[in-house]
Amino acid sequence: MRRPTALFLAASFLDSAFGHGADGRPLFMPFGLIGGQYAIPDMATAQRLRRGVARLLPFALLPMLCLLALFLPPVRNAYALPLLGAMAASFALFSITFFLWVRHATRGLHRVDRTRQGIPALLDPDEALARRLLDRVRPPRTRSVEETLGALAGFACQMLLRHRAEQEGTAAPLIEVATHDGRLRYFGDALNGLLAEYPGSLWAGVGDGKPQLLLGPLFREMTDACVGDDPDYAQMIALLQRHWSATALILRGQGVVIDRWPDLFARALQLAAQDSDDSSLKPALLFMRAAIAMSKMDPAEILVPDQPAGDPLRRSRPTSRTTP
Known part of the structure; x- marks a missing residue:
């Protein structure tokens, strides 16, 4: 709107x-x-x-x-x-x-x-694009700004790891887990780093300096949900399928490299918090819950347009595969 x-x-x-x-x-x-x-x-x-x-x-x-x-x-x-x-x-x-x-x-x-x-930048170079992303996910287009931005950010973290691996000609640092019904989910220290542990992680951008321990319950909850039949998790998948393709096209059309995608979604959440004058940690936790959940997704389940070779949206081979 x-x-x-x-x-x-x-x-x-x-x-x-x-x-x-x-x-x-x-x-x-x-x-x-x-x-x-x-x-x-x-x-x-x-x-x-x-x-x-x-x-x-x-x-x-x-x-x-x-x-x-x-x-x-x-x-x-x-x-x-x-x-x-x-x-x-x-x-x-x-x-x-x-x-x-x-x-x-x-x-x-x-x-x-x-x-x-030195001379400061009066305008945030990412604000206009982050604002555009934010306006696209406001209700009634989505049920939750925080959840939609988080889902996009979490999935972008996995896509970033795959893109870097393709550029280096190596396997993506992901552990592939097959669920009881044959679906695939992805885990790994590198993925957790982008989500919450590295200095430039999503949590570093939205968590206002709060400790990573706050995310422990969310990691446990979403790990259980992603390998089961949780209806809330299924709704997040549908949300990501509905918005990922169009959002990726916008970012690619603006010439934004995938390394910047997670940060842009985090910046959009910061703008949403500023607009609502909400200084609590609730928006950040809702954002991270969805990010953790959708970072596990199999890219094959997310409907995306055909991409040229080397595009970061394509899947790359995982480092290992286990069966729960």
């Missing part, structure tokens, strides 16, 4: 106070390039700062409304001087209020050394 224009403009105004440094760290830049830049340590802090800027948005609009009123001849002829005075007063009020709020909001935040930081 496309967001209303007013909401889009408001979001753009909010985004102008945030950016990324040359090292990729998120920054809070309340006064743009000419003022202080502060490192944002976690998602909860980012959401707190965004809420603060959003609350001050009406003060920023007052001078603009006065200026727009001056373009109306009847209003300008009758109230030119009062409007000019109101515009100056409202601008001063916004400036003072914003300055005082920034001083309070940035207490305890690390101020970045601009001489070492």
